[in-house]
Amino acid sequence: MTLKENVVGVQHLGIPVWDLEGARHWYEEVLGFETAYQKQVFYPVRFDVVFLQQHDLTVELCCPPAHTHRALRERGHGVMAHYAMDAPDFAACAKRVAARGAALDVSTPDGCVLYEHIGPKGVRGINFVGPSNEVIELCHDYAEDYLGKTGLQGWSHLALKVADLSKTTDFYARLGFQKTADGYLDTPDGRLWIAFLTIRGFSLEVIQVLPGEAEQLRREPVGHLDHLALEVLDAGDALSACRRGRIPLVDQVVKRLPLFAHGVKCFTALGPDGERIEFCEMCKNNY
Numbered sequence: 135m136t137l138k139e140n141v142v143g144v145q146h147l148g149i150p151v152w153d154l155e156g157a158r159h160w161y162e163e164v165l166g167f168e169t170a171y172q173k174q175v176f177y178p179v180r181f182d183v184v185f186l187q188q189h190d191l192t193v194e195l196c197c198p199p200a201h202t203h204r205a206l207r208e209r210g211h212g213v214m215a216h217y218a219m220d221a222p223d224f225a226a227c228a229k230r231v232a233a234r235g236a237a238l239d240v241s242t243p244d245g246c247v248l249y250e251h252i253g254p255k256g257v258r259g260i261n262f263v264g265p266s267n268e269v270i271e272l273c274h275d276y277a278e279d280y281l282g283k284t285g286l287q288g289w290s291h292l293a294l295k296v297a298d299l300s301k302t303t304d305f306y307a308r309l310g311f312q313k314t315a316d317g318y319l320d321t322p323d324g325r326l327w328i329a330f331l332t333i334r335g336f337s338l339e340v341i342q343v344l345p346g347e348a349e350q351l352r353r354e355p356v357g358h359l360d361h362l363a364l365e366v367l368d369a370g371d372a373l374s375a376c377r378r379g380r381i382p383l384v385d386q387v388v389k390r391l392p393l394f395a396h397g398v399k400c401f402t403a404l405g406p407d408g409e410r411i412e413f414c415e416m417c418k419n420n421y
């Protein structure tokens with residue numbers, strides 16, 4: 135099976151936290167997530183994990199052992215620069231999130247920004263800071279028909295800052311993502327080219343950064359958003375396909391974790407800029 139045949143879609147976004155209860159509370163109260171599953175896992179040391187859901191967006195808050203928390207706090211943003219939630223009634227969503235105590239991120243100090251050259255009709259966005267310094271954008275795409283929905287609607291996109299747009303586009307095409315839109319953003323330092331790569335309704339916003347920033351990302355690719363988890367039909371087969379395709383592996387074997395009803399088989403590989411991609415098979419029977 136090729137990776138394209140094996141990948142079913144996006145499973146979750148992994149966010150490491152140092153205060154699990156505080157972060158869970160924030161996600162529930164500020165963004166309206168609901169706890170879907172929680173567990174203590176000993177692999178090989180204790181991790182506390184909570185999966186939260188808001189429409190089609192699942193985040194995995196994972197609290198590693200205390201001695202790692204300082205390093206977590208000191209992480210930069212890395213390749214996975216922010217993630218965005220769909221906000222059909224944008225102004226009302228932004229007002230509600232701010233009223234519930236979320237702070238604006240420094241990237242949008244004045245609030246709402248209009249990105250007129252992104253996507254076919256432009257998008258509006260506002261960036262907030264999450265409990266573990268992750269950047270969360272509320273996003274309204276003018277090309278999207280939100281069918282009269284109101285309130286946050288889960289996954290809009292995950293932004294990747296990359297060194298080479300075409301290399302990243304080719305890489306994710308191997309996993310089944312297709313280019314659905316593009317655009318650019320003019321900054322004081324130069325123009326950033328952007329592509330949207332989509333698999334079954336889940337989009338990546340791929341932003342080609344300027345050479346200076348690319349160098350910085352090469353040094354610290356992993357940030358506050360730790361990994362993107364893709365669901366696969368067969369994790370063992372995906373691992374073999376990654377090996378054949380010379381995709382760098384973090385895990386050399388498939389790990390079995392006692393999560394959800396019947397366990398999960400997973401391993402982590404690296405994308406072209408060092409972003410961590412978890413390939414995750416939801417087991418149908420107890421192993």
Ligand SMILES: [Fe+2]
Binds near residue numbers: 146147148194361363
């Ligand atoms: Fe994960």
Ligand SMILES: [Fe+2]
Binds near residue numbers: 218271291339
């Ligand atoms: Fe974005």
